[in-house]
Amino acid sequence: MTPGMPARRFRRYLGAGAISWLVAGLAACGGGSGEASGASAVEPMSFAAAPALGPAPTPLPRSSGVNVCDGYRFGSRDIENLSVPDGARCVLDRGVVVDGNVELGDRSELYAQGVRVGGNVQGQRAAAVVLETSTVAGNVQLDIGGAITLRDNAIGGSIQLVANGAAVHVLGNVVDSDIQLFDNVAGVWVRDNTVDGNLQCKQNQPVPTGGGNRVQGNKEDQCAPL
Numbered sequence: 302m303t304p305g306m307p308a309r310r311f312r313r314y315l316g317a318g319a320i321s322w323l324v325a326g327l328a329a330c331g332g333g334s335g336e337a338s339g340a341s342a343v344e345p346m347s348f349a350a351a352p353a354l355g356p357a358p359t360p361l362p363r364s365s366g367v368n369v370c371d372g373y374r375f376g377s378r379d380i381e382n383l384s385v386p387d388g389a390r391c392v393l394d395r396g397v398v399v400d401g402n403v404e405l406g407d408r409s410e411l412y413a414q415g416v417r418v419g420g421n422v423q424g425q426r427a428a429a430v431v432l433e434t435s436t437v438a439g440n441v442q443l444d445i446g447g448a449i450t451l452r453d454n455a456i457g458g459s460i461q462l463v464a465n466g467a468a469v470h471v472l473g474n475v476v477d478s479d480i481q482l483f484d485n486v487a488g489v490w491v492r493d494n495t496v497d498g499n500l501q502c503k504q505n506q507p508v509p510t511g512g513g514n515r516v517q518g519n520k521e522d523q524c525a526p527l
Contacts, residue, residue: 342510343488345470346431346450351392351412367404382420385409385427402439405430405446421458429467440478459498462489482509482524491527500524 357373367384376394382401385391388408395415405411405424412431421439422432427446432454440458443449448467451460451474459478462469462485471480471491479498482489485505492511494500500516502509502524511527514520520527 343468343490345452345468345472345490346429346448348412348414348431348433351414351431352390352410354390354392376415385411385424405443479518491524500527502527 351374354372354374357370357375361368361370361373361380363369364384367382368380369384369386370391370393371386371389374392374394375397377396379398380400382404383399384404385406386409387406389406390410391412393411393413393416397413397416399416399418399420402420403411403418403422405422405427407426408428409424410429411427413435414433416435418435418437418439421442422437423440423442424430424446425444427443429447430443430449432441432450433452434454436455438457440461441451441456442461443465444463446465448469449462449465450470450472452470452472454474456474456476460471460474460476460480462471462482464484465487467487469482469485469487469489471482471489471494473493475495477497480491480494480496480500482491482502483504488507489502489505489509490511491500491502491509491514493513494515496514496516496518499518499521500514501521503522505523508523509527514527
C-alpha cells in the first residue's frame with residue numbers, strides 16, 4: 302500500500318546522503334528519557350558486514366516476470382521489481398534503482414545501501430534486513446522475521462515492523478507517514494527519526510528504547526517518552 306503524496310514533498314528527501322546532517326541537528330531536540338527503560342544495548346547490524354557474494358549476471362534471472370536476486374551482490378543497475386527468494390541472500394550496493402517493489406522470502410537476507418526503491422520493501426519471515434542511506438517511495442513492511450536495521454533512510458510511506466523475533470533498530474530515518482512498531486520480542490531501538498505522521502509502539506517486549514525523535518503527529522503508547 303503506497304500512500305498518496307505530492308511528488309514535491311518526497312523529492313526533497315531523495316538525497317539520502319543529506320539525512321546524516323539533519324539527524325545530527327535534531328539529536329539535541331529530544332531527550333533520551335526512554336534510554337534506560339528498554340532492553341540492554343544491542344549493536345545494530347551494518348552494511349559493512351554484508352556477506353561477500355558473487356557478482357550478478359546481466360540480466361538478472363527472472364521468475365514469473367520478476368527479477369530474482371539469489372546469492373548475488375551488485376550496484377549501479379536500474380531494474381523493475383525484485384524478489385529475494387526463500388533462503389536467499391542479496392546485497393544491493395550504491396546506484397541500484399528498483400522501479401517497483403522489493404519482496405523478501407522466508408529466511409531471506411537483504412543488505413542494501415544507497416539504493417532507490419520506487420515501491421515498497423516488504424516481507425514475512427525474512428532472517429535479516431539492513432537498509433541504509435536509501436530512498437523508498439512506499440512502505441517498509443517487515444513482519445515475523447529476524448534482525449532489522451533501518452538507518453538514515455528517506456521513506457515516502459510508513460515503517461511497519463510487527464512481531465519480529467530479533468533486535469530491531471530504527472535510526473535516523475525521515476518518514477513521510479507513520480512508524481509503527483508492534484509485538485516485537487527481542488528489543489526495539491528507535492532514535493533520531495523525523496516523522497511527519499505518528500510514532501506508534503504497542504505490545505513490544507521489552508519496551509522500546511531510544512529518544513531524539515521529532516514527530517509531527519503523536520508519540521503513542523510505549524513510544525510516548527521517546
